[in-house]
Amino acid sequence: LSEETGDAPERLNRDLIWLVDPIDGTRDFVRGRSGWCVSVALVSSGKPLIGMLCAPARKEEWLGVAGKGAWRNGAALRASRRSVFSGARVPIDQLPQADSDLVMVDKPNSIALRIAMVAADEADLVATLRWGFEWDIAAATLIAREAGAEVTDAFGGPLAYNKRDPRAFGVLTCAPAIHDEAVARLADRAAELAPKTKG
Structure with missing residues (x-):
């Protein structure tokens, strides 16, 4: 399943499936910036087994x-x-006014690289409140989880992959000890935006 190819419904019956985003962070790629990567994940039974990000501009x-x-x-x-x-x-x-107690750090355009920043202890929290696609986040969320981060959807629920509809509302990746507070901070915004942004 890839951003660049048509969906193949038979994928739902396969034990293993690749999720591929050939360029995650297209804006940075087009502008000659380093905040993009290739994202590849091997998924089985709704969970990533292997995830890899290749960010050539960052080596x-x-x-x-x-x-x-x-x-x-x-x-x-x-x-x-x-x-x-x-x-x-x-x-x-x-930062929105409601989040003025947080600290901004450099933001690559790639959501996968932002999630990976938590895995590398270069960020403490990454949250999106929009509908996105599995291929954008599958590899990075596995990397973050394996590094010890907490990874959920925007409401604090589990993420699943290779679903009939390959979209998910939001992703939350953070240090485990601040996850509950992050979910609480996002709750009203997530509830307001979820039904409005699908489609």
């Missing part, structure tokens, strides 16, 4: 293997262990 290769760990350029990753929500680092261009 980075990220790998996650279910139950085995996560690495960047061969070095083991350990996700953010932040325990206090206020002051959490977020890769974002501008």
Whole structure:
């Protein structure tokens, strides 16, 4: 299943499926910036088994293997262990007033690379409140989870892959100790936006 190809319904009956995004972060790619990557995940029974991000402009290769760990350029990753929500680092261009207690850090256009930042302890929290596609996040969420991050949808529920509708509303990746507070902070916004942004 890929952003660049038509959907194949027979994928729903397969034990293994590849989820591929040839260029995640197209705007940065087009502008000659480094915040893009190739994202590939092997999925079975709704869960990623292997996830890889290749970010050539950054000379980075990220790998996650279910139950085995996560690495960047061969070095083991350990996700953010932040325990206090206020002051959490977020890769974002501008913080809403309601989140003024958070700290902005550099934001690549690629959602996969933003999620990977939590895996590498370069950010504490990444949250999206929009409908996105499985191929955008499957590899990165495995990498983050294997590095020790908490990974859910915007409401704090589990993510699943290779669904009939390959969309999911939001993704939340963060240090485990701040997950509950992050879900609570996002709850009203997520509830308001979820029915309005599908389609």
